[in-house]
Amino acid sequence: MTELPVIEPSALSAVPTGTRDGVLRFYFGPMDCGKSTLALQMNYNHGRQGRRGLVLTKHDRSGGPQVTSRIGLGSEAVEVHDDLDLVALVRGHAPVDYVICDEACFYTVEQIEQLADLTDDHGIDVYAFGLASDFRSQMFPAAQRLFELADEINRLQVEVLCWCGRPGRLNARIVGGRMVRTGEQVVIGDTGHAPVRYQVLCRRHHRSGDLGPSD
Numbered sequence: 001m002t003e004l005p006v007i008e009p010s011a012l013s014a015v016p017t018g019t020r021d022g023v024l025r026f027y028f029g030p031m032d033c034g035k036s037t038l039a040l041q042m043n044y045n046h047g048r049q050g051r052r053g054l055v056l057t058k059h060d061r062s063g064g065p066q067v068t069s070r071i072g073l074g075s076e077a078v079e080v081h082d083d084l085d086l087v088a089l090v091r092g093h094a095p096v097d098y099v100i101c102d103e104a105c106f107y108t109v110e111q112i113e114q115l116a117d118l119t120d121d122h123g124i125d126v127y128a129f130g131l132a133s134d135f136r137s138q139m140f141p142a143a144q145r146l147f148e149l150a151d152e153i154n155r156l157q158v159e160v161l162c163w164c165g166r167p168g169r170l171n172a173r174i175v176g177g178r179m180v181r182t183g184e185q186v187v188i189g190d191t192g193h194a195p196v197r198y199q200v201l202c203r204r205h206h207r208s209g210d211l212g213p214s215d
Contacts, residue, residue, distance in 0.1 A: 024150045025128065026146040059188055102130070104128035115128065119151075162201045171198050173187065
């Protein structure tokens with residue numbers, strides 16, 4: 001009879017501790033399509049079933065460490081800074097079953113890799129929400145990496161309309177009443193006091209810079 005190998009206690013640390021595979025999902029869409037609302041709803045639903053979660057955000061319109069939606073919902077959250085190690089953060093809050101990542105388009109590419117590590121190495125479900133492209137219609141680096149790594153990619157189906165009635169797909173940056181195409185990739189607007197605001201346009205009017213009839 002062949003004897004079974006003896007596993008030394010020191011070798012157990014090399015054995016993955018997760019009991020199930022995690023999933024990395026990315027939900028994207030233009031401004032006003034309900035990304036933050038869905039993130040809050042998902043956190044509520046999972047928490048109701050006894051799952052333990054952590055909510056993260058970056059550059060929320062409120063200016064604070066919270067997730068807020070334009071329809072008035074909100075929740076406290078952990079603010080993600082560029083040098084924050086997300087694996088260490090989540091493991092420090094263990095046990096965690098899932099992570100909600102709002103405004104994930106503003107994370108670093110390295111942090112997106114860390115989200116994949118959480119799913120692959122620790123069996124944690126990660127639900128990321130954010131824009132796909134910036135005001136120039138160019139993809140955010142973090143969003144591009146999510147498109148490359150995510151198990152599931154979902155365009156949110158809440159319809160946002162351009163002023164002309166066509167589906168709104170792209171976010172235009174408005175400064176001084178005019179659409180701009182140059183500047184920092186990330187500038188927070190629509191806060192009530194910032195000189196910058198954003199407007200969702202269809203592809204045709206984003207390319208032409210037509211903001212529609214003035215009020």
